[in-house]
Amino acid sequence: MTNHNMSDLIEEYIKQLLEEEGLVEIRRTDMADQFQCVPSQINYVINTRFTVGQGYHVKSKRGGGGYIRIQKVELNHHGDLLSELEDWIDQKLSVKDSMAILQQLYKYDIITKREANLCLSLLSSDALKLLDKTTEEKTRACMMKRLFERLRYEEKE
Structure with missing residues (x-):
């Protein structure tokens, strides 16, 4: 060797x-x-x-x-767009901004309408209602960044 x-x-x-x-x-x-x-x-x-x-x-x-x-x-072919969106997210993310991001992901065929709606449900204030406002927005930002990381890659079949 x-x-x-x-x-x-x-x-x-x-x-x-x-x-x-x-x-x-x-x-x-x-x-x-x-x-x-x-x-x-x-x-x-x-x-x-x-x-x-x-x-x-x-x-x-x-x-x-x-x-x-x-x-x-x-690597997913939309990696650059996802990186730009991720860079745009600060440490906190509002419901309104998360909606806008999901609309962009749908617009560019990165996610389906069903997937966008599922994500909206998970990122909603109702889903995170046990958290205070700051923690809610930090959690939402973290979840969105995690989504971007996963979307950047497609499992090889």
Whole structure:
């Protein structure tokens, strides 16, 4: 082997599996045994080298039958618009502004009318009524940014 560190080797192995299968489901302890390292090393590699920003969707389930599932995703062709809208959102977002954003997403065929209406329901003041006004607007902004992050990527089929 060449002069690679353990993290590089683990990353290369997972990427090779992804190339062959498209979807990888691993057990952290099994990988740690295979590479003769601690399980936290596997976590480190996954958390730093298989992020949404790098084009991966990671799902994990803890416990005895737990697993880590990694899937390659592709950048959505509306990524620039979504980035602009996300930059426009400050730390707080009003219901009125969230409505306007969802209308833009619908207008550009990024989401369907049904999806826009579902998002409106979730972002409404009624849905967040247990929160004070400032916390409500901060929560709405966070939820909208999370929506943008997810919309930027389409799962590869």
